[in-house]
Amino acid sequence: MKLGIIGAMDVEVATLKANMTEKTETTVAGSVYCEGILEGLPVVVVQCGIGKVNAALCVQALCSQFAVTHIVNTGIAGSLDKDLDIGDFVISRDAIYHDFTCAALNPAYVTGQIPGFPVRNFPADENLVKLAYAAADSLQAGHAKIGTVASGDQFVGQKEQKEKIIADTGALCTEMEGAAIAHGAWKNGIPFVVIRAISDKADDSAEMDYPTFEAMAAEKCALVTRAMAKALTKM
Ligand code: ADE
Secondary structure, three states: OOEEEEEOOHHHHHHHHHOEEEEEEEEEOOEEEEEEEEOOEEEEEEEOOOOHHHHHHHHHHHHHOOOOOEEEEEEEEEEOOOOOOOOOEEEEEEEEEOOOOOOOOOOOOOOOOOOOOOOOOEEOOHHHHHHHHHHHHHHOOOOEEEEEEEEOOOOOOOHHHHHHHHHHHOOOEEEOOHHHHHHHHHHHOOOEEEEEEEEEOOOOOHHHHHHHHHHHHHHHHHHHHHHHHHHHHOO
């Protein structure tokens, strides 16, 4: 097993890299891929940058050039669920684009549906989901939920924007990379899971909350990712 770990921002990958041993770094298309050992597991950690295209480029490099066998996306997200508070966790059952629409062409193309694609929600790997949930629950019992992650090239910080995404996707949280990583992993036949810690409520309070809770949430997500890496060494 070789686990690819993708985070968008430095705050989402710095602790993971600091806890790795036997590190070597390779740059591909401007992103630094850090290979080494995390909690006994061979991993490749990369900071992809914000947004779907940055995320997709890194997934493809992880698959084609670094031969990873599994992928985890770790980071922070805005909550779309009334029971998910700042510091809680979402583990992806699946991931969907909330900003992809061809409905003007054909109303059957609901939000997230890519014409010609057999899936609208990219399904995460059941085993990785179970392991990620167990890792999150052991860190903070009762504070993790499994469900849909909705991604788009938008920071969601308005009540109306949030409500539309909930109505369109039924997702538990929103962020800017997960579905692109899911899409890339799915096309390469690589099992994946998205692990996100909540940094804000994706509404009018997000502008204030995000900078306040960004580092705390990212750190908690890194802890869950490390616990999951440890669990994977026993598989
Ligand atoms: N990541 C963390 N919070 C977010 C939000 N409100 N919208 C998009 N991405 C986020």
